[in-house]
Amino acid sequence: MPPPRQAPAARAAEAAPPPVVARPPARASDEQVQRQYERARAIALGLPIPVHARLPRDGASAEERKPAGPPPPWAYSGPGGPQAWARLRPEYQLCGSGQRQSPIHIEASAALQGPNEALGFDYRPSTGTVVHDGRTIRVEVQGENLLQVRGSSWRLESFDFQHPAEEVVDHKGFAMGVHLVHRNAQGQTAIVAVLLQPGAENPFIERVWTYIPLDAGDMVRMPLAWIDLSTLLPADQRYYQFFGSLTQPPCTEGVLWMVLKQPVTLSAAQLRLFAQLFPANARPVQALNGRIVRDAQ
Structure with missing residues (x-):
């Protein structure tokens, strides 16, 4: 005899899963707590x-x-070298994107030939402070040392040394360079570059070397009237002229450059002393980007 037929409600109740009973949360083990x-x-x-x-x-x-540490300080080699200057700080961007950067390779045959506006140097015996900043020797000058050019008067503020010289002329490099940094009343910058080659001892260089500081960050004051910048300049003061930039970060552009054609000499011993401190502290030459270089004859 067949089993009695169940009502639909009874069959649904029979098929439904048993109700879920909430379980108390598992207790963390001593190891998990630790x-x-x-x-x-x-x-x-x-x-x-x-x-x-x-x-x-x-x-x-x-x-x-x-967070990552600060970027390396700018330098002439290694992670902070010239190839990285533009990335080290936002204010250094011109070092990579600027179109009028210095130094440059000067080719006399491509320069604009013209008459010579004589550079009006009025340099007098002065004193100064010799600074070893870890990258070069810089002399901060005290005194009224003036340059007259392009209808403006420019006051000498400082000068520093590069080894080798940053300037290249007709594919020729030079043993060292000196940059004489001037500013006028409008805050514009003009730099006169003096090139140095091995030869006779240079009395001006000898006076500066006498007061070279012993360590980076150190500075030494010179005696009164110890240096006369006019004794550094060559007899022939014809020059190349162009607009460029500072050759160190932040690579500010709009700098008036005058590179004296005639090198002056320094002795092998004087060169060796500086090279021991700074084996290479020169920025590589930068693209000309269509700039005019005037050959002031």
């Missing part, structure tokens, strides 16, 4: 989270998650 404690303590103290206490979202250790 890991949570160690993780929280490390975060609070700024310490690396122990590997066994990390969560998947932690990823790298606290040490690895620290």
Whole structure:
């Protein structure tokens, strides 16, 4: 005899799954509690989270998650060398994007030939402070040393040395260079570059070398009237003239450059002393980018 037929409601009730009974949350094991404690303590103290206490979202250790340190200071080699200057600081961007950068390679055959506006040097015996800034020797000049050119009066503020010279003329380099940095009343900059080659001892260089500081960051004051910049200049003061930039960060453009054609000499011993301190502190030549170089004859 067939079983009695069940009502639909009874069949649905029979097929329904049993009700879910909520279970109390699982108690963390002593090991899990210890890991949570160690993780929280490390975060609070700024310490690396122990590997066994990390969560998947932690990823790298606290040490690895620290922000990157400051960029390396600008230099003439290594990570902070000329190829990286533009990336070191936002204010150095012109070092990479500028169109009138210095130094340049001067080719006499391509220069604009013309009459010579004589450079009006009025240099007098002065004193100054010799600074070793870790990249070069710079002399901050005190005194009224003036340059008259292009209808303006420019006051000498400082001069510094490069080894080798940053300027290249007709594919020829020079052993050292001196940049005489001037500014006028409008805050514009004019730099006279003096080229140096090995030869006879240079009395002006000898006076500066006498007061070279012993270490980077050190500075030494010269006696009164110790230096006379006019004794550094060559007898022939014809020059090349162009607009460029500072040759160190921030590579500011709009600088009036005058590169004296005739080199002056310094002795092998004088050159060797500087080279021991600064084996290479010159920026490579930069693209001309269609600039006019005037050959002031």
